[in-house]
């Protein structure tokens with residue numbers, strides 16, 4: 112009986128630590144095949160520094176959006192892109208990096224995915240959270256969406 116209660120308490124503690132989203136400036140670590148943390152909570156208007164680290168062996172990406180689009184013969188992406196129209200600065204090792212070197216290209220005109228090739232230095236995104244409240248997803252759609260299917264996904268909650 113006592114052991115049963117301890118297990119329930121352990122489950123409750125684990126559940127709450129897994130379930131509470133990370134806030135403020137955080138580093139999101141991409142590994143093969145997940146993001147940690149994978150739940151974030153942002154507030155409209157706050158200026159954030161989100162650092163993205165590829166700690167895995169594979170090439171990854173980080174994209175925030177909604178409405179996964181899947182077309183035959185094409186990689187998946189989000190139909191609605193959180194960072195579309197958002198002014199984002201990038202830094203690596205404290206030095207400014209040209210956004211053109213960081214955003215993925217070729218996935219459609221609206222796509223705003225941060226390229227995280229294997230071995231890349233941690234890349235910091237600096238931006239003010241736009242007025243796009245609600246539930247968003249984070250994802251890596253690399254290797255024709257298999258990373259996403261394997262667990263490279265998460266949630267971004269944007270609160271007013």
Ligand SMILES: [Cu+2]
Pocket residue numbers: 144169170171172251252253258259263
């Ligand atoms: Cu990936």
